[in-house]
């Protein structure tokens with residue numbers, strides 16, 4: 001039985017990767033899905049894939065770091081389908097260059113852009129989405145954080161601060177919007193092998209990939225659908241008593257006390273300075 005029949009969902013960054021799989025899984029459960037992404041072409045392809053499989057989906061070009069785009073995103077979902085039930089704040093692109101590094105290295109512009117996309121986007125989306133959800137007295141917001149929002153690694157100030165803030169905003173909004181019938185949760189994925197990550201990090205580094213996989217108690221990295229399944233659960237009635245939580249979906253990566261992953265990662269990167277990083 002489908003769990004989200006008739007519901008309307010927005011997935012930011014839903015063209016590919018975790019967001020792409022999430023859009024497809026939500027549609028499989030009966031939701032009508034608006035895919036909002038800066039990459040309009042790939043977003044349109046994912047929407048077409050969903051429609052070919054019998055689902056309902058549309059794509060919209062939107063940059064979640066920009067106020068007007070976020071407003072247009074919510075307006076489009078509501079004007080097209082008359083309601084809004086689910087919002088998945090997932091979009092993010094690595095800043096690269098001057099956005100990489102610690103507090104003494106990142107540029108102020110990179111900090112501003114990172115915080116806009118990772119954190120301000122949630123506040124902007126809530127401004128427009130919550131009144132729509134509140135009208136029906138029900139809704140679910142899922143924010144994508146990371147294990148990097150819980151455990152810090154060196155040299156990634158913007159990403160790690162941003163992903164920590166995602167959890168804080170999630171908890172605050174859960175308290176604020178709970179009385180309106182709206183639940184707000186975060187997910188902290190471990191390393192998820194998306195199309196882009198496979199290409200950028202691992203195609204030419206199979207031994208690095210084996211190293212990564214060996215750090216997991218389950219001896220594999222995650223797949224986008226692992227996160228999509230958790231999001232579907234959090235949006236379903238089965239999760240109606242769950243709010244304000246940061247659900248870790250990481251194959252047990254972060255529960256290991258000994259041989260801490262972040263420390264081993266730091267050693268590995270020092271020994272292999274050409275390693276490409278996911279953030």
Ligand SMILES: NC(=O)c1ccc[n+]([C@@H]2O[C@H](COP(=O)([O-])OP(=O)(O)OC[C@H]3O[C@@H](n4cnc5c(N)ncnc54)[C@H](O)[C@@H]3O)[C@@H](O)[C@H]2O)c1
Pocket residue numbers: 012013014015016017018019036037038039042062063064065090091092093117144145146147188189190191192193194195196197278
């Ligand atoms: N893949 C991982 O290992 C992993 C682990 C933990 C957390 N995450 C988080 O999961 C989310 C998705 O990551 P992914 O690996 O699937 O990425 P991805 O690069 O495969 O997909 C991200 C999508 O977001 C879009 N996007 C980027 N910036 C945007 C913006 N400003 N506005 C709208 N769309 C934008 C991109 O065009 C792309 O389609 C991110 O928030 C990421 O930080 C990923």
